[in-house]
Amino acid sequence: MADDDPIVLYQHPPGWGLASRDAACLAVQTALKLARLPFTVNNAGNTAVSPTGELPLLCAGEELFSGFGPCLAYIRNRDTSDVFNALTDEEGASAKAFMSLVQVELQYAKIYWYWFEEDNYTAVTHPRFASRFAWPLNIFLAWRQQRDYHALLSTKFEQVSAEKIYAAASTALDALSARLGDSDWFFASPSALDCCVAAYVSEILGAGSELPTPALATIVRGHPTLVAHAQRVLAQLE
Amino acid sequence: MATNEERAKYQRAFAESATRPVIVDHVHVDGLTFTNPETVTYASKAVFEAKTVAEALQAASASAVELQRLGIFKSIEVTVDAAPYQPPPQVHDPSSPQHIEVTFNVTESSRLAASSGTLIGNAEVDWETNATLRNALFGRAEKLSLNYAVGMRNKAAYMLDYIQPISGDPDRFIHSSSAHQRRPRSLHSQLGLPVMVYIACNTRLLNIPFRASMLVREQAGHSLLSSIKHVLTHDTRNDTHLATQGKLVEWTQEFAGIGGDAKFIKSHVQAQFNQAFFNENLIVSASLWGGLLSMLGGTESRISDRFFLGGPNSLRGFTVRGAGPHDKGAYLGGDAYVAGAAHVYSTMPFKFLRDTFGRSLLLHGFASAGNITQIAPDQFVVPRLLSLFQPGSMRYSVGAGVVFRSGMARLELNYCVPFSAAGTDNFRAGFQVGLGVSFL
Numbered sequence: 001m002a003d004d005d006p007i008v009l010y011q012h013p014p015g016w017g018l019a020s021r022d023a024a025c026l027a028v029q030t031a032l033k034l035a036r037l038p039f040t041v042n043n044a045g046n047t048a049v050s051p052t053g054e055l056p057l058l059c060a061g062e063e064l065f066s067g068f069g070p071c072l073a074y075i076r077n078r079d080t081s082d083v084f085n086a087l088t089d090e091e092g093a094s095a096k097a098f099m100s101l102v103q104v105e106l107q108y109a110k111i112y113w114y115w116f117e118e119d120n121y122t123a124v125t126h127p128r129f130a131s132r133f134a135w136p137l138n139i140f141l142a143w144r145q146q147r148d149y150h151a152l153l154s155t156k157f158e159q160v161s162a163e164k165i166y167a168a169a170s171t172a173l174d175a176l177s178a179r180l181g182d183s184d185w186f187f188a189s190p191s192a193l194d195c196c197v198a199a200y201v202s203e204i205l206g207a208g209s210e211l212p213t214p215a216l217a218t219i220v221r222g223h224p225t226l227v228a229h230a231q232r233v234l235a236q237l238e
Numbered sequence: 239m240a241t242n243e244e245r246a247k248y249q250r251a252f253a254e255s256a257t258r259p260v261i262v263d264h265v266h267v268d269g270l271t272f273t274n275p276e277t278v279t280y281a282s283k284a285v286f287e288a289k290t291v292a293e294a295l296q297a298a299s300a301s302a303v304e305l306q307r308l309g310i311f312k313s314i315e316v317t318v319d320a321a322p323y324q325p326p327p328q329v330h331d332p333s334s335p336q337h338i339e340v341t342f343n344v345t346e347s348s349r350l351a352a353s354s355g356t357l358i359g360n361a362e363v364d365w366e367t368n369a370t371l372r373n374a375l376f377g378r379a380e381k382l383s384l385n386y387a388v389g390m391r392n393k394a395a396y397m398l399d400y401i402q403p404i405s406g407d408p409d410r411f412i413h414s415s416s417a418h419q420r421r422p423r424s425l426h427s428q429l430g431l432p433v434m435v436y437i438a439c440n441t442r443l444l445n446i447p448f449r450a451s452m453l454v455r456e457q458a459g460h461s462l463l464s465s466i467k468h469v470l471t472h473d474t475r476n477d478t479h480l481a482t483q484g485k486l487v488e489w490t491q492e493f494a495g496i497g498g499d500a501k502f503i504k505s506h507v508q509a510q511f512n513q514a515f516f517n518e519n520l521i522v523s524a525s526l527w528g529g530l531l532s533m534l535g536g537t538e539s540r541i542s543d544r545f546f547l548g549g550p551n552s553l554r555g556f557t558v559r560g561a562g563p564h565d566k567g568a569y570l571g572g573d574a575y576v577a578g579a580a581h582v583y584s585t586m587p588f589k590f591l592r593d594t595f596g597r598s599l600l601l602h603g604f605a606s607a608g609n610i611t612q613i614a615p616d617q618f619v620v621p622r623l624l625s626l627f628q629p630g631s632m633r634y635s636v637g638a639g640v641v642f643r644s645g646m647a648r649l650e651l652n653y654c655v656p657f658s659a660a661g662t663d664n665f666r667a668g669f670q671v672g673l674g675v676s677f678l
Contacts (some may be wrong), residue, residue, distance in 0.1 A: 027366075048459030049452075059452060134462035134499045141460060 005061030007032070007039035007078075010049050018234075023110070024068040024103075027055040027199035031072060031192055033237045035079040041100045045132070046188060054111065068103065072192055084192055094191040095186070098179065101172050101235025106200045109169035113207075113216040115149050162215070170219050177223045184232060198233035201226050256292035259335040263321040269344040273310060274377035279340070283339050298340050305342065307408040309381070310373040315343040349374035379403045410649035451566040459539050464498030466490070475512060479648040479675065480583065480600070480641060482514035482521050500543055518597070523584040525678050527552075527608075530623070531573040536615045539588045545569030547610040547633070548664070551673025553577055553657030555607060555635035560664030561567040562610035569664075570612070573620075576626050577608030579678045583641060595598055602650060603638040607676060633658040635665075648674050 009032065011025035019041075020026040032039050042049075050066040052055040056073055058065040065074045068120045076084040087095060130138035130146065153160045157168075174196055180186055187191045201220055207226065208217020221227060265285050267278045281304035288294035295318060302314045321337040354367040370383040385397040404410040470489045475481035488508040493503035505528040514521045529545045546569065548556030563570045583600045586592045609626045613619060626633065639652030650672045656665040 043454075044456065046459045049455050133460055133495060134464070137460055137462045209331065 004077065005063070007037060008042055008059040009039050010044070010046075010057040010059065011043045011055055012045045013043040016203075016209060018206050019200055020056075021108075021203065021206070022055065022178060023199040023203040024054075024195075026203060027192075027195045028056040028058070028071045028075070030199060030233065030237060031075050031084070034083050034091055034190055035075050037075065042199050049182055068196070071127050076192075085188065086189055087187055091187050091191075093221060094179075095191060096187070097191050099196045101175065102196055102200055104156070105111040105168050105172035106204070109165050109216055110200075110204065111149050112153060112160070112162065112165045112209075113204075113211070113213075116145050116153075117162070117211070117213045117215065120213050121146075123209075124210055127206060140190060159170075166215060166219060169216065173209050173220065173226060177225050180229060181224055182225070184229075190233065190236060194229070197226065198230040201230040202234060205230070249646065257292065258291050258340050259289060260291055260294055260514045262286050262288055262294060262340060264339040266339065266341040267344060268341060269346065271346060272349065272377050272616065273346060273373055273379070277308070277310075277378045277403075277406040277493050278305060278344075281308070281408075282340075282342060289611075291336075291338075293324060294338060298342075301490070302342065305344065305402045308379040308406065309408075311349055312345045312381050314345075315485065317341040347372065379406065379408075403563050408454045443666065451568040451570075453565045453570060454541065454568045461500065461540065461542075462466040462498040463494055463500050463543070464491050464496050465494035465500075466496065467493075477643070480521070480643045481512040481523070482518050484512055486510040494543070500540060501537065502531055502539065502543060503534065504531045504543065505529065506545075519585045521581075521600075523581040523583070524579070525581075526576075526578045526605050527678055528576040530619075532615075532619065533573075535614060538615055539573050539612075541571055544573060545575045545610060546571045547575050547577060547608050548649065550652075550670045551674035553608040553633060553635060553656075553678065554579075554604065554637055554652060554670060554672070555654030555665050555667070556633065556658075557664040557666075561608065561633050561658065561660070562663070564660075564662035572610035573613040574623055574626060575608065575610035577606065577678055579606035598643055600643070601638070602641045602652065603636075604652070605634075605636045607634045608633055609633060610676075612636060622646055631659055631662070633663065633665075637670075639669075642668065647673055650677075 009025070009029060011029065012022035013020070015021035020043075023071070029039075029041070031042055039089045042082070045055070047055055051064060051068045054067050056066070056071050058071045058080075060074065063074075065071045071086075080087065082163050108134065113120060116222050126142055129130040129142050133141055142188075150160060153165070157164050185191065186197070187208055204217050204220045208220070251571035253304070262285055265282050267282060270278070282301045285294065285297045285301055287296045298316045298318055302316050305311060305314055314341055318338060318340050321339045344501050350369070350371055350550075352367075352369045354365075366385065366387040368383060368385045370381060372381050372393035375382065380400065380402040383399045385399070388403075400412075402412045404412065406441055439668065459506070468491045472487045473484070475486055486509065488506075490504075490506040492504040506527075508525075508527050510523065512521060512523045531539055531544060533539050546554050546559035546562065548569075549558035552558075553561055559569050559571070561569075562575075581602065581604045583602050585597065585600060587601070607630050608641055609628075611626055611631075613622045622669045633656070634654035635654050637652040637654035640649060642649040642651075652670055652672070654665045654670050659666055
């Protein structure tokens with residue numbers, strides 16, 4: 001791994017005024033900017049590019065890193081300004097715990113909100129997903145994607161129901177805003193956790209402006225400090 | 239990660255117990271539902287011979303390999319454990335043998351497997367379907383498979399295979415096979431009879447190696463091809479695999495864009511002329527292939543739709559698809575190509591060889607040349623086509639060998655000497671074996 005390998009970020013396309021419509025991609029892009037690493041973006045949004053079938057994918061020279069965790073680990077290695085190495089061990093562990101909280105609770109809530117809220121699915125999610133493939137293949141692929149997401153949600157929730165999933169997301173947001181308090185950042189200076197939380201909050205607020213059932217966005221808006229924090233993180237990088 | 243010290247500790251502990259004497263009391267095979275127990279006896283009985291821990295472990299893993307070779311198990315797990323019954327312990331005598339048992343936990347594979355596939359290559363489409371019954375009739379690891387193949391080039395063949403291992407030994411088996419082949423000579427043989435084929439297929443590039451070219455990776459994912467294909471054939475050859483008389487002219491056109499993702503017109507021409515001399519002891523043959531993929535709507539062509547060059551039935555001396563545009567070990571294919579070959583065939587030189595092989599084994603010499611290129615959406619087609627004929631970018635090969643012609647295909651073994659200006663091509667002087675029904 002050379003330190004001058006050009007970095008290409010394969011991500012879901014931009015939308016809602018954000019650099020990517022997908023939180024994990026947005027978080028990685030924010031982290032890259034925070035670490036001041038030069039990179040180019042591929043907005044094709046083709047998940048099959050990735051060996052694991054997930055975006056974001058970082059391509060650095062010959063190396064590939066797919067998914068938020070591996071991408072972040074790579075950025076941390078390349079980070080010369082030491083933005084990501086400023087935390088103490090204890091803070092690092094707590095950041096890790098909060099990040100996995102976000103990636104499970106908010107991710108699952110997001111999936112439910114997009115794919116299983118009937119009118120969101122018909123009005124936005126399905127047309128957007130289906131537009132990437134030709135008819136009639138898109139009908140089958142959307143059906144299969146929905147089925148896979150249902151199986152994923154079932155691994156965590158015995159009953160895939162709105163109340164349970166949103167309640168879990170709400171609890172996670174409570175914990176995050178309690179940790180943030182009145183500070184500008186989760187720790188003394190901006191860190192990977194700020195990128196991650198801000199990305200999820202921004203995506204959910206962005207999608208809430210478009211989806212007919214804004215349930216999850218309403219929950220997020222109930223945490224004004226997190227909303228302000230997300231704006232602060234993204235503004236920092238303009 | 240174990241430190242060196244820990245590793246050394248484990249190694250010592252293993253070395254101490256490895257020579258410990260054991261008696262194998264039982265060998266269990268769990269998970270057999272439709273397999274006859276006798277079938278697994280052969281592979282597992284060697285375990286009883288083990289005298290020490292090390293031997294028992296070795297014998298158990300060797301047996302697992304033998305069982306796997308029967309081809310009827312999806313997975314095999316081996317457990318070596320103390321036998322439930324132990325004679326009264328003689329604490330102070332470490333040389334008293336330990337009683338152990340070996341358990342093979344197997345998962346049986348599905349008894350019926352069916353597959354169907356289309357093989358497209360060299361302007362040839364073969365549709366092949368296969369049904370295999372394994373272990374289903376008697377539970378003795380027998381395999382019955384039925385294969386049916388239809389090709390565009392007038393062939394249809396059935397093949398029925400039965401393989402029965404003798405008493406569970408994967409190395410000894412009875413194999414019986416019967417094949418039947420049909421050769422309708424109608425559909426393509428007249429000029430002016432158009433054949434239309436509608437093709438719809440969902441293309442996905444699968445199993446892309448981790449470090450593959452990003453150019454290949456970016457083309458992965460689902461795409462739908464919906465096209466109409468039209469084949470016009472004029473075939474007067476007296477044999478499709480090695481004709482002594484006649485010619486073949488075939489023009490294939492494919493239009494994609496009625497729905498689906500890909501929008502293109504793909505044309506392919508193929509011509510072959512054959513002439514025999516000296517009472518059919520010498521045959522001269524010439525072939526010419528060419529193809530052009532024209533994208534509609536300014537899009538870039540996809541790897542799965544492009545032409546490829548190279549291989550024992552195409553440009554000999556090169557590996558299959560081993561000539562042309564290239565990125566990090568991947569051949570990307572081209573939008574236009576041309577290839578030509580001249581062949582000389584002769585019967586065997588000595589009378590006894592001629593008497594033995596007749597006209598089924600012939601000496602063969604050839605010279606061939608070809609070239610392939612990509613055409614970007616913003617490039618003009620004609621200059622790119624002319625660039626195919628620049629001597630500096632051509633690929634050539636010459637070679638000699640033998641051709642064996644059977645009813646279903648032709649088999650050739652040639653020593654090939656290829657030349658290529660492109661260092662990225664995959665070619666090598668040496669012997670090359672080709673088996674095919676369509677060839678340059």
